[in-house]
């Protein structure tokens with residue numbers, strides 16, 4: 001890794017295990033001490049702010065109403081990219097900044113979590129080769145300025161395309177351009193940032209909802225929080241509240257008296273399709289009438305997305321309609337030799353983009369840039385932005401906290417802080433064979449673990465050394481080990497069954513049964529750690545099964561309103577305890 005990184009000896013010695021003990025201690029801290037910063041929202045932006053603040057020496061806690069990354073940050077296209085289509089909108093600054101972040105994240109900050117992905121951009125006519133070639137050439141050039149590690153684009157003939165993408169019908173293209181970008185498991189990334197923030201002393205609290213803000217002397221100076229596990233409410237005192245709640249941003253602003261809406265929610269859905277259903281060696285990017293469609297490789301699957309439409313219903317449970325699904329399949333089928341049908345779709349997920357409000361009617365044209373604002377002293381809000389640029393967003397936000405508090409705080413150092421698991425990743429990867437031999441865990445599983453835990457693979461292997469049965473798979477068709485369930489609770493803050501099935505793993509969208517067959521096994525493993533009795537195991541499983549049923553039902557509805565109603569039928573497991 002680079003020489004300019006912060007050496008491990010300069011890290012705080014705080015424990016980075018997110019578990020029930022961390023939670024208990026964090027609640028005590030929130031009740032007893034005055035914090036420099038209270039961050040609301042445990043998505044990539046809020047957790048990024050916590051790391052930025054803690055690593056500058058500020059005392060900080062994050063409160064998240066549900067689970068880490070349970071909002072938009074687990075439902076994105078999972079690309080760490082400059083956004084080729086923003087070049088078409090002449091957003092050169094945004095693209096340059098995002099490409100420079102992409103290069104930093106893939107080379108230094110999280111090389112274990114971020115992977116190169118290659119895309120084919122099929123050309124519909126010969127004239128497009130020049131136009132698209134210039135655009136993609138400019139994209140590469142901008143990345144080059146930011147010390148690019150990814151290969152440059154290549155022009156491919158029709159025949160070359162056929163050998164890389166046999167699934168494409170020969171009528172659908174006149175050759176293609178191949179270029180490279182990067183992808184990430186978005187939920188896993190947030191959890192790694194959260195543990196890194198904890199390493200610097202940040203408190204990370206999930207199932208903790210802000211129900212109001214506190215004020216004094218004309219400033220916001222704290223918040224009322226409600227624990228959704230127990231129903232208990234208490235006050236938290238702090239210097240500045242950071243509002244990093246994505247599509248919920250305006251709710252927090254309203255607590256402070258602001259009434260002008262600033263964020264608009266735009267729905268995007270994705271389909272998950274097994275790799276063997278579409279014969280491609282690389283991803284695809286296709287131009288549509290007002291946006292683009294991606295086919296992105298993700299392990300044993302393709303992710304196909306996305307859509308872009310206004311959403312004004314329940315923000316915690318956005319739903320995909322039959323119409324959304326048909327749109328993606330129809331668009332993709334226009335270029336495939338053998339069409340894909342709904343029977344080929346393993347999973348569907350939906351996210352809401354927190355877009356800055358503008359005058360544009362069509363959400364695809366609204367800005368992907370971010371804005372840091374302070375409508376009232378003591379409250380700093382960060383809205384808009386992209387996953388890829390979360391680190392810059394966090395840096396700008398904590399700079400604004402310094403201004404709000406009228407004090408000089410050290411500059412951000414997050415560009416020099418590798419996430420946990422990153423430092424000795426290359427070395428661990430090079431030792432995969434030896435690790436497999438010494439631990440008795442199959443090589444394929446060792447590689448899977450390294451790609452998710454980096455140099456922290458020992459945390460999982462130690463669990464297996466203590467209990468051999470934990471090296472078995474949860475679902476025979478997916479790579480996740482039973483030990484990873486225990487690890488999710490002991491190290492990664494999972495509190496409920498759906499936290500493990502949908503965010504610590506992606507079993508809920510990668511298995512044909514959507515995780516229902518694994519639910520009882522996973523709940524029983526979690527019960528060992530969280531001291532659940534039979535009735536609690538039963539209620540966790542029941543709730544999960546209901547959630548899957550309601551999701552399936554919403555996918556067959558034709559309009560948003562009906563799909564939302566179907567989706568809401570399951571309720572929220574967290575609210576049911578409070």
Ligand SMILES: Cc1cc2nc3c(=O)[nH]c(=O)nc-3n(C[C@H](O)[C@H](O)[C@H](O)COP(=O)(O)OP(=O)(O)OC[C@H]3O[C@@H](n4cnc5c(N)ncnc54)[C@H](O)[C@@H]3O)c2cc1C
Nearest residue numbers: 041043044045065071072073077079210246268351387388
């Ligand atoms: C379909 C889609 C595809 C995308 N693809 C990409 C991509 O490929 N690349 C890219 O760079 N970006 C992408 N994005 C954008 C990116 O995902 C988002 O910008 C990013 O995840 C937003 O993160 P956030 O932390 O701001 O919001 P969120 O992840 O939504 O986090 C906000 C959190 O605040 C919590 N919260 C709300 N109210 C309260 C309260 N009162 N108390 C406590 N907690 C509260 C919520 O529960 C939530 O977890 C995509 C977005 C969508 C929707």
